[in-house]
Amino acid sequence: MTLEGWVPQINDYTSLREVVDFAFDYRGNTTVVKRDGGEIVGYIFNREADAPDAFIQLFDEQGDGPFTIPYRDIATIKFTGKDTAAGNSWKAWVERKEKERALRAAASGVDRLGRDPGPDGG
Amino acid sequence: MSVPVSQMYTVASYILQQKIRGQKRYPFVLMLEPLFRCNLACAGCGKIQYPAQILKKHLTVEQCLAAVAECGAPIVSIPGGEPLMYPDIDKLVAELVKRRKYIYLCTNAILLKEKLHLFTPSKYLTFSVHMDGLREEHDEAVCRDGVFDEAVEGIKAALQRGFRVTTNTTLFDGASPLRMREFFDEMMDLGVEGMMLSPGYSYSKAPDQEHFLHQTRTNQLFSEMLSKPKRRWKFNQSPLFLRFLMGKKDFECTPWGNPTFNMFGWQRPCYLLQEGYAASFRELMDGTKWENYGKKSGNEKCRDCMVHCGYEATAVDHTFSSLKGFAETVSVALSGKL
Ligand code: SF4
Ligand code: SF4
Numbered sequence: 001m002t003l004e005g006w007v008p009q010i011n012d013y014t015s016l017r018e019v020v021d022f023a024f025d026y027r028g029n030t031t032v033v034k035r036d037g038g039e040i041v042g043y044i045f046n047r048e049a050d051a052p053d054a055f056i057q058l059f060d061e062q063g064d065g066p067f068t069i070p071y072r073d074i075a076t077i078k079f080t081g082k083d084t085a086a087g088n089s090w091k092a093w094v095e096r097k098e099k100e101r102a103l104r105a106a107a108s109g110v111d112r113l114g115r116d117p118g119p120d121g122g
Numbered sequence: 123m124s125v126p127v128s129q130m131y132t133v134a135s136y137i138l139q140q141k142i143r144g145q146k147r148y149p150f151v152l153m154l155e156p157l158f159r160c161n162l163a164c165a166g167c168g169k170i171q172y173p174a175q176i177l178k179k180h181l182t183v184e185q186c187l188a189a190v191a192e193c194g195a196p197i198v199s200i201p202g203g204e205p206l207m208y209p210d211i212d213k214l215v216a217e218l219v220k221r222r223k224y225i226y227l228c229t230n231a232i233l234l235k236e237k238l239h240l241f242t243p244s245k246y247l248t249f250s251v252h253m254d255g256l257r258e259e260h261d262e263a264v265c266r267d268g269v270f271d272e273a274v275e276g277i278k279a280a281l282q283r284g285f286r287v288t289t290n291t292t293l294f295d296g297a298s299p300l301r302m303r304e305f306f307d308e309m310m311d312l313g314v315e316g317m318m319l320s321p322g323y324s325y326s327k328a329p330d331q332e333h334f335l336h337q338t339r340t341n342q343l344f345s346e347m348l349s350k351p352k353r354r355w356k357f358n359q360s361p362l363f364l365r366f367l368m369g370k371k372d373f374e375c376t377p378w379g380n381p382t383f384n385m386f387g388w389q390r391p392c393y394l395l396q397e398g399y400a401a402s403f404r405e406l407m408d409g410t411k412w413e414n415y416g417k418k419s420g421n422e423k424c425r426d427c428m429v430h431c432g433y434e435a436t437a438v439d440h441t442f443s444s445l446k447g448f449a450e451t452v453s454v455a456l457s458g459k460l
Contacts, residue, residue, distance in 0.1 A: 027171040043172065046398055059175060062175060063176065066386075081173055082173070084172060
């Protein structure tokens with residue numbers, strides 16, 4: 001599931017706070033639409049919803065920043081950038097490995113390790 | 123245990139000083155991430171998924187050193203991304219050595235051989251090479267063929283030039299205890315100083331979500347792998363943490379034990395969870411709702427976590443907090459039985 005392409009409308013059902021939370025969790029660029037009509041594209045890396053003057057922080061598309069924008073100035077946030085956590089290259093790699101393994105197993109009669117591809121971590 | 127006496131002494135005296143001062147929360151290892159860029163894209167990695175402009179950025183050496191000074195931890199671990207891709211890695215390491223910080227440079231070792239000339243062997247510097255098993259398992263884990271062999275080449279070259287080298291291994295569901303025992307033998311044959319083990323953390327951003335270990339499976343896997351450990355196996359971590367992974371001890375997380383600093387600031391609350399950033403180390407320590415994290419908190423995200431950056435600090439603290447903990451650590455270290 002990815003939020004890529006989502007253009008939320010802030011209304012009685014979807015609060016700005018929720019949209020900011022999704023955007024903070026999103027691993028891709030978003031477009032912050034301001035109440036004055038201005039837009040800024042960038043990666044939102046921080047948000048302080050409980051601060052006296054709640055704010056988000058982002059680095060723009062050039063990597064400049066951090067820029068701080070108060071919640072009160074935000075009309076909505078569009079999920080315009082590619083979701084970098086979608087993991088497609090890994091899926092392609094696993095498929096290729098599975099094919100290779102099946103071929104090897106067919107050649108030798110067994111799957112030597114008998115295990116699924118295992119991941120690695122940070 | 124394979125940690126040099128000077129390092130053990132530094133850590134022990136640091137912890138005792140904190141205790142004498144009555145510090146309730148103190149850092150033990152600073153996780154310093156100078157960049158997020160990497161030359162691999164491992165399936166279980168939750169660290170490298172950022173847009174291009176973020177991957178291109180990195181901290182300056184001055185920012186890194188300021189964070190080291192602010193935090194004060196005696197050990198600095200440099201993960202990433204791949205720290206050998208950080209353009210000023212040599213300067214950063216040299217400055218940390220000057221400050222007598224014990225450095226664990228966590229690398230996948232693809233670039234290790236060609237970058238070794240940038241460093242000088244020192245008791246303060248250890249290359250902690252990411253190795254997730256024997257050739258087949260490791261190459262699968264990192265999603266690229268040939269990486270195991272490149273890493274072995276890098277380890278050999280580093281050892282030949284007199285560097286300290288350890289390995290760090292993340293285990294996932296499906297790992298074979300027998301193959302892991304063979305892996306320990308192979309690493310010891312290579313001549314590494316010690317090995318570090320940890321179960322993987324189920325990063326929600328990691329591409330492979332199926333193979334993260336849950337607590338009972340972690341206990342089972344580590345028990346099968348580590349019961350009757352061979353005397354020649356050396357682990358570069360607290361034996362009490364390994365006992366915890368085997369289900370022989372129950373610990374609560376110490377999320378402030380390994381604070382993380384990167385280009386976004388001080389990560390709340392820990393290396394694994396990204397719930398926001400504090401602008402200063404003090405703000406991280408004083409302004410984080412620590413009661414919301416760890417198993418007792420009931421936080422879903424902490425439920426199955428048994429990762430070293432949350433629990434190793436607890437194990438080390440336990441060693442120095444009570445005679446019982448100290449005696450247990452010494453007895454495991456002397457007997458070699460976990
Ligand atoms: S080598 Fe480390 S940082 Fe790079 S992708 Fe793999 S786990 Fe992530
Ligand atoms: S239990 Fe794990 S995820 Fe939760 S705070 Fe501790 S280290 Fe972080």
